[in-house]
Amino acid sequence: MWSETAVVLFPIGETLEFKELGDSAVPAGRLTFWTPAAAVPAWADDPRAPALVHEHHVRAAAARGARHVDPAWIGVSFGVGRVGPHLVGSALTAWLRGHEHLRSRLVPVDGGCVRRTLPASAVALRREDVGVFADGASVRRQIEALFDRGAGPLGWPQTVFATVEGATGVTVFAGADHGVVDAYTLAMIPGQVRTVLAGGAGPVTGPTFLDFGAEERRLAERPPPGPEHTERWRALLRHGRGRTPAFPLPLGTSEEPLAQCSAYRRLLDGPATTRFAAASSAAGGTTAAGLLACLALAAAEVAGGRHLSVVSLANARPDRWRAVPGWIVGLHPVRIPTAPGAAFADTVALAAAELRRRGPGPGSSLPHVNRMLRGELHPRFVVSYLDARRVAGTPPRPDDTMLRSRIHARPEVYVWLTRGERGVHLSARFPDTPVARANVGRFVTAVARAAAHVADGRRAEAVPTPV
Numbered sequence: 279m280w281s282e283t284a285v286v287l288f289p290i291g292e293t294l295e296f297k298e299l300g301d302s303a304v305p306a307g308r309l310t311f312w313t314p315a316a317a318v319p320a321w322a323d324d325p326r327a328p329a330l331v332h333e334h335h336v337r338a339a340a341a342r343g344a345r346h347v348d349p350a351w352i353g354v355s356f357g358v359g360r361v362g363p364h365l366v367g368s369a370l371t372a373w374l375r376g377h378e379h380l381r382s383r384l385v386p387v388d389g390g391c392v393r394r395t396l397p398a399s400a401v402a403l404r405r406e407d408v409g410v411f412a413d414g415a416s417v418r419r420q421i422e423a424l425f426d427r428g429a430g431p432l433g434w435p436q437t438v439f440a441t442v443e444g445a446t447g448v449t450v451f452a453g454a455d456h457g458v459v460d461a462y463t464l465a466m467i468p469g470q471v472r473t474v475l476a477g478g479a480g481p482v483t484g485p486t487f488l489d490f491g492a493e494e495r496r497l498a499e500r501p502p503p504g505p506e507h508t509e510r511w512r513a514l515l516r517h518g519r520g521r522t523p524a525f526p527l528p529l530g531t532s533e534e535p536l537a538q539c540s541a542y543r544r545l546l547d548g549p550a551t552t553r554f555a556a557a558s559s560a561a562g563g564t565t566a567a568g569l570l571a572c573l574a575l576a577a578a579e580v581a582g583g584r585h586l587s588v589v590s591l592a593n594a595r596p597d598r599w600r601a602v603p604g605w606i607v608g609l610h611p612v613r614i615p616t617a618p619g620a621a622f623a624d625t626v627a628l629a630a631a632e633l634r635r636r637g638p639g640p641g642s643s644l645p646h647v648n649r650m651l652r653g654e655l656h657p658r659f660v661v662s663y664l665d666a667r668r669v670a671g672t673p674p675r676p677d678d679t680m681l682r683s684r685i686h687a688r689p690e691v692y693v694w695l696t697r698g699e700r701g702v703h704l705s706a707r708f709p710d711t712p713v714a715r716a717n718v719g720r721f722v723t724a725v726a727r728a729a730a731h732v733a734d735g736r737r738a739e740a741v742p743t744p745v
Contacts, residue, residue: 279496286476297481303355303419303470303679304414307444310363311406312370314435316381320400324393328384329646331605333391335457340386346400349683351429354676356468357701358475360447360526363405369474370439370450371403373467379458379487379604387574395488402460403439415483417442424685425453448658453681456605458487461694462593463603464680469672490743496684499642508650510635514611523613526577526658526690527721530713535686539710541718545569545726550733554702558730561623563630566663569634569702571625573661574726575614580717586614586730590633591662592644599668608642609657609736622732658690666698676700682707691718702729 327334358366373687375398382395411417421440428438437454473479477493524529546554551565558568574586594608614628618744636642665666666675676699691708704725708718 292334298682302306304418305442305444305446305449306412306414306415306417307442308410309408309417310440310441310443310491311408312403312439313406313428314374314381314437315399315404316396316403316434318595319395320347321394322397324382324395324488324699326393327495328391328393328494329487329494329605329643331607331643332457333384335455336384336391336431337386337422341559348428349429350456350685350743351453352459352464353424353425353451353458353672353681354464354467354674354678355519355681356471356675357446358472361475363441363443365475366441366448366450367403367405368470370476371401371480373471374403374437375401377486377603379603380435380454382488383436386432387575393488414604419744421451421453423497423685425451425681429453429455431455431457432559432671451681451684451699458601458605460593460605460607461662461680461696462595462669464608465666465669465674465678466601466603466665466671468674468678473672485602487602487606489604490599490602490604497706506635508526508609511647511651514589514613516588517585517613522589522655523659524689525708525718526583526586526722527717528582528713529689529691529709529717530711531689533688535688537710538685538687538707540563540682540707541717541722542703542705543698543722543726545695545702545704545729546733548699550730551697551701553735554729557622557735558626561603561626564633564701565624565665565697566695567608567630567633568622568665569621569729570612570614570629570661572725572728572732573693574614574625574629575620575728578616578618578620579724579728580720581602582618584615584617586612586616586661588612588661589657590636592636593664608636609644609655610636610642610648612661622728638657656688658688660690661695662693663695667694674698680705689716 298629338575378395381398381401382393384393408420411420424438424440429436429696437452438460439453440450440451442449450471515521554568555565558565558571561568570586573588579581590610590612592608592610593606595602595606599606612632614625614632616625616628619737644655685707689709692706694705696703696705704722706718706722707715
């Protein structure tokens with residue numbers, strides 16, 4: 279289903295093979311850049327307050343300074359068949375005009391940000407024919423450089439496009455600053471663009487991410503959630519001696535920012551995922567709870583841990599905002615008891631109970647949690663789950679591919695679990711050290727083994743004692 283590129287690594291057999299996937303995911307052919315442009319007088323002041331997480335993101339980038347270069351974009355690539363450049367350009371222009379938040383920008387000022395927005399008619403795409411390339415590696419480097427310089431949190435545009443006309447048709451690459459899109463948004467983009475190309479209507483009118491920002495502010499002014507929600511966060515921090523949970527194995531790093539590398543693995547194919555979901559349901563949980571249980575069992579196997587402690591990321595869109603693109607993600611504390619020898623069914627029940635205790639969606643963004651705790655969280659071990667079959671609109675196709683930029687970060691491990699029509703996939707990023715490569719590899723292999731045991735109908739009760 280999804281592989282995540284930029285610097286993505288994929289498995290061979292039962293072990294993680296650390297090898298760049300990017301070159302093989304990018305076709306050779308005629309490369310064209312498409313960059314949004316607008317006349318300066320078209321910008322107008324917009325009184326709507328930004329979403330808290332977007333403002334936090336922009337202000338943090340401004341504090342680092344305009345000269346700081348550390349890309350933070352995410353993106354998606356997808357095929358659209360054999361279409362001419364004029365049709366592609368027209369479709370991308372119509373799609374961009376239909377998303378208000380992508381033709382808006384935040385300008386940092388003392389104590390906050392002010393918004394300026396363009397009318398749809400003012401947005402055009404500037405086309406640049408880069409040339410014809412005989413290998414995917416050269417194309418990938420060109421696209422990555424475009425996204426690095428053109429999809430940043432400060433200024434505008436925050437979204438740029440590239441197309442490659444190759445032997446099998448046209449592949450579209452869209453890259454955007456993380457402040458204006460999340461993984462759920464990326465999963466919606468291919469279907470929306472294909473609909474426009476097929477002559478269908480553009481994005482449905484209605485509330486946008488800019489309207490969500492205003493509503494989120496109103497939520498922030500309400501009394502905080504009950505003490506149980508706050509106490510769950512405080513308990514998680516107490517177990518970490520005042521810090522968020524760390525990956526259960528050493529990473530071989532100091533506290534200084536370090537280049538991160540990536541890994542990708544398909545955990546389960548389609549039929550195995552169906553069996554895994556049924557086993558999770560029989561134990562009183564969902565597929566997400568079952569996968570969290572496998573992570574907990576893996577932590578017990580490789581590290582002898584008595585708990586899996588993580589910060590969980592989840593789509594936080596209420597029903598009214600289900601089809602709204604943007605960055606609408608919530609953070610939740612997760613702590614699942616486990617131990618060598620724990621039963622899968624028991625662990626699923628504990629994971630499901632933990633997921634049911636999640637706080638309110640729009641009130642769970644990082645700035646909200648920071649305000650609630652009166653501090654600054656720095657997540658170190660993060661797990662995210664997305665069911666790409668459930669996104670609004672047309673689900674992504676099997677060859678649609680999520681992208682993310684290279685990144686420097688403090689010692690941290692992010693794990694993304696994605697369910698699609700062809701199964702469950704795991705992508706991770708972690709410090710680029712030999713110790714982290716080995717230990718994250720051990721952990722992911724243990725997760726895959728636990729998931730396979732469940733899907734194969736084994737009870738997975740006997741979790742091996744760590745060597």
